[in-house]
Amino acid sequence: MADYDRIRVLWPDHLGLARGKYLPRRYAERGAFHCMSLFALGYDRDMVPAPGTHMLQGLPDLHAQVDLDQVRAGWEPNTGVAVADIFFRGEPVAMSSRHALKRAVAAWEELGHTPKLGIELEAYILQRSDDGRWVPWETPGGYVYGTGTAVDPIGLLDEIMREAEDANLPIESINSEYDIPQFELTLHYDDALKAVDDAFVFKVLAREIAHRHGLLLTFLGRPLGDRGGSGLHVNTSLSDASGVNILNDPDAEDGLSTIARQMIAGMLAHHEGMTALLAPTVNAYKRLGPGTLTGYWANWGYDHRGVTVRVSPERGSALRLEHRTADGSANIYTAAATVLHAARLGVVQGLELQPAETGDCLESADATRTTPDSLRLALDALEADEELVEAVGRELVEHFVAIKRAEWERFARHVTDWELTEYLPFH
Numbered sequence: 001m002a003d004y005d006r007i008r009v010l011w012p013d014h015l016g017l018a019r020g021k022y023l024p025r026r027y028a029e030r031g032a033f034h035c036m037s038l039f040a041l042g043y044d045r046d047m048v049p050a051p052g053t054h055m056l057q058g059l060p061d062l063h064a065q066v067d068l069d070q071v072r073a074g075w076e077p078n079t080g081v082a083v084a085d086i087f088f089r090g091e092p093v094a095m096s097s098r099h100a101l102k103r104a105v106a107a108w109e110e111l112g113h114t115p116k117l118g119i120e121l122e123a124y125i126l127q128r129s130d131d132g133r134w135v136p137w138e139t140p141g142g143y144v145y146g147t148g149t150a151v152d153p154i155g156l157l158d159e160i161m162r163e164a165e166d167a168n169l170p171i172e173s174i175n176s177e178y179d180i181p182q183f184e185l186t187l188h189y190d191d192a193l194k195a196v197d198d199a200f201v202f203k204v205l206a207r208e209i210a211h212r213h214g215l216l217l218t219f220l221g222r223p224l225g226d227r228g229g230s231g232l233h234v235n236t237s238l239s240d241a242s243g244v245n246i247l248n249d250p251d252a253e254d255g256l257s258t259i260a261r262q263m264i265a266g267m268l269a270h271h272e273g274m275t276a277l278l279a280p281t282v283n284a285y286k287r288l289g290p291g292t293l294t295g296y297w298a299n300w301g302y303d304h305r306g307v308t309v310r311v312s313p314e315r316g317s318a319l320r321l322e323h324r325t326a327d328g329s330a331n332i333y334t335a336a337a338t339v340l341h342a343a344r345l346g347v348v349q350g351l352e353l354q355p356a357e358t359g360d361c362l363e364s365a366d367a368t369r370t371t372p373d374s375l376r377l378a379l380d381a382l383e384a385d386e387e388l389v390e391a392v393g394r395e396l397v398e399h400f401v402a403i404k405r406a407e408w409e410r411f412a413r414h415v416t417d418w419e420l421t422e423y424l425p426f427h
Helices: 027-032 035-042 095-108 156-166 192-212 258-269 271-280 333-346 375-386 385-393 394-413 417-423
Strands: 006-012 018-024 034-037 062-065 079-081 085-090 116-126 134-136 173-174 182-187 216-218 232-239 300-302 308-312 321-323
Touching: 006 027, 006 095, 006 192, 006 232, 018 027, 018 034, 018 192, 034 035, 079 192, 085 095, 095 385, 116 192, 116 308, 156 173, 156 192, 156 271, 156 375, 182 192, 192 216, 192 333, 232 258, 232 333, 258 271, 258 300, 258 308, 258 321, 258 333, 271 321, 271 333, 271 375, 271 385, 271 394, 333 385, 375 385, 375 394, 385 394
Parallel strands: 006 079, 300 308
Antiparallel strands: 006 018, 034 062, 062 085, 116 134, 116 182, 116 216, 116 232, 173 182, 232 321, 308 321
């Protein structure tokens, strides 16, 4: 470990937030203690006695354990960063998304395969208006696939890219997106756990660098009603013991192996059940819909951005399956675990793959199934998908559903500006 004065210990909670503590270097080896019942918290900081939270049993501690060999350079002076695993009374916390991803990786390894992931993030940058609201950042020369000051007038993305490189976070590319001021931030693929650790830390880094400039970098699915949403695309491939990408079959007409086709079939078979874990907010369902270039329909296609599972145009070692339903409000670890488990279920059950999508990006010519229309309906679909619940982890899912049903109920009781604008003049 390098000569840091302190270690910033981070770990993902049930909402995907980076919980943690700063530890002086001399105490880093013993890890950090946090209240177990923070798993009862919603975004409103109210507490729900969800299963496993021990909220009504004295609010005891959990232990965040750090592997000091995995401490990486941070973006604060003399501060290293470590992603911790969390334990309760010596056992992995059942609701831990990082442990869930480790279980998903282990399940693939039992089949003799190593899952690789590449994470693509999309985000908007917002600034404060004179009345204190968050509004789109002013980039008057912005356009899609732009670089330089036209889309980034203060060099914010340059700064994020430099800091990420210094923190050993392997950025593959950064560019402006179709809507302004939206950006795509792609990290290089790696073994599944490392790739997701990198993405988790990168999200913290990117938001904090934006804060330095008084800006908000948001990964929320649909922060602006007059513009498109932001996705979190999970790219998956598998390697064998020799490091060969087994999704590729040079003898197949389309270059896809049988296991690749079964993986896609598994993702589509569990399309409805996966949605809540990939789109875990009320807002997420403002992004999902026909013609939105999101994973709305239960379909797949070759190099087709209007489907849920896009087969990349590359073959050989670069072939990957891009799942497009999740948005940046998802816990990346949970999202990755969910995609890996659904794909694996397709393989172990030998599922047959439906034909590739032949329609345009506005409607599906072939698919009839879609993501549920709301968080409430998505939670129903998740609970009904017993195979997926068992695979991801029943305790994690039961806790997730309890927290998210409380979140939905808060929304259902909330009076919105839209309702008042729509109805007050007439009633």
